[in-house]
Amino acid sequence: MSTEALPLWAVLALVGGLAQTTRNATAQTVSRRISPALNSWSRFAFCLPWAALAVLVVVGRSGWPDLAPTFLAYCLATALTQLLANVALVTAFRRGPFGESIVFHKLEVLLTAIVGALLFGERPSTLGGIGIAICAAGVIAINLARDGARGGLRQAFRFGPAGAFALLCALLLVGASFSLKLANESLRASNPGADFFDGAVHTLFHTTWMEVVLLTAWIGARETDGFGAVRTLWPRMLLIGSAGFTASLCWFWSFSITIVAYAKAVGQIEALLAVLLGLVLLGERALLRQLPGIALTMLGILVVLLG
Numbered sequence: 001m002s003t004e005a006l007p008l009w010a011v012l013a014l015v016g017g018l019a020q021t022t023r024n025a026t027a028q029t030v031s032r033r034i035s036p037a038l039n040s041w042s043r044f045a046f047c048l049p050w051a052a053l054a055v056l057v058v059v060g061r062s063g064w065p066d067l068a069p070t071f072l073a074y075c076l077a078t079a080l081t082q083l084l085a086n087v088a089l090v091t092a093f094r095r096g097p098f099g100e101s102i103v104f105h106k107l108e109v110l111l112t113a114i115v116g117a118l119l120f121g122e123r124p125s126t127l128g129g130i131g132i133a134i135c136a137a138g139v140i141a142i143n144l145a146r147d148g149a150r151g152g153l154r155q156a157f158r159f160g161p162a163g164a165f166a167l168l169c170a171l172l173l174v175g176a177s178f179s180l181k182l183a184n185e186s187l188r189a190s191n192p193g194a195d196f197f198d199g200a201v202h203t204l205f206h207t208t209w210m211e212v213v214l215l216t217a218w219i220g221a222r223e224t225d226g227f228g229a230v231r232t233l234w235p236r237m238l239l240i241g242s243a244g245f246t247a248s249l250c251w252f253w254s255f256s257i258t259i260v261a262y263a264k265a266v267g268q269i270e271a272l273l274a275v276l277l278g279l280v281l282l283g284e285r286a287l288l289r290q291l292p293g294i295a296l297t298m299l300g301i302l303v304v305l306l307g
Helices: 008-030 036-045 048-062 069-095 098-105 108-119 126-144 152-156 161-190 196-222 230-257 260-266 269-281 287-306
Strands: none
Touching: 008 036, 008 230, 008 260, 008 269, 036 069, 036 196, 036 230, 048 196, 048 230, 069 098, 069 161, 069 196, 098 126, 098 161, 108 126, 108 161, 108 260, 126 260, 126 269, 126 287, 161 196, 161 230, 161 260, 196 230, 230 260, 260 287, 269 287
């Protein structure tokens, strides 16, 4: 399938997956030196200047939009659910085995399809639904084959405290995805001249500054000299924020123009890129064990695109 044959939403989902891999890999390099909260803060704080620049470009072209209270409420809901999802996932990793956490966390794609169909009228085609399920199974298989996923399938599918927090994380991410889509729709409803890109840019900017405010207040109150590491780690934080901006803009834009579950399924290319990155840069040797999951994920992405 040629690039020219791909719809815009699929191209955006693929680029978003690539950018998210870059962001996650860079965030991993500083994870042992700073707290999870400051790591998350760097993602949003160093994303904010790019988001502000994008807003200026859009405003220069279309003027400042009418920001309805509903739009700002959806942005706040997106910010809160994203931050709480991060807390839930970190808690899951601390409360139990990696395999158990990742199984329930990676149910996000399937949960998105279910919630979208039940609450938002987003019903994938039969072929698209099969592709979403295959993608979810493939990504779970990839992660269960990693060295850190000890205990096998029996342990991974045991629903303990880690699984509960991971499932909560998945549900919160589903909520964030649909609240940002509703924010985009709300902005375009209040501003008939705005297109999907305009809505994505404004949603990203307002969601990001809210997240920066919330995390800054949290770190300032909870961590002594919480921002001290920024002086030495800002180049890496800048890369985290820049890649995060690219990923978020692509996701926000893609979600607004297609079924959210489709975009999330195609975005699972991130899992394949993470495996490749681990093999090339980190010398991880779990590739052979991950081949079945890689094959499933690639098949699922293809089926979604065909569907």
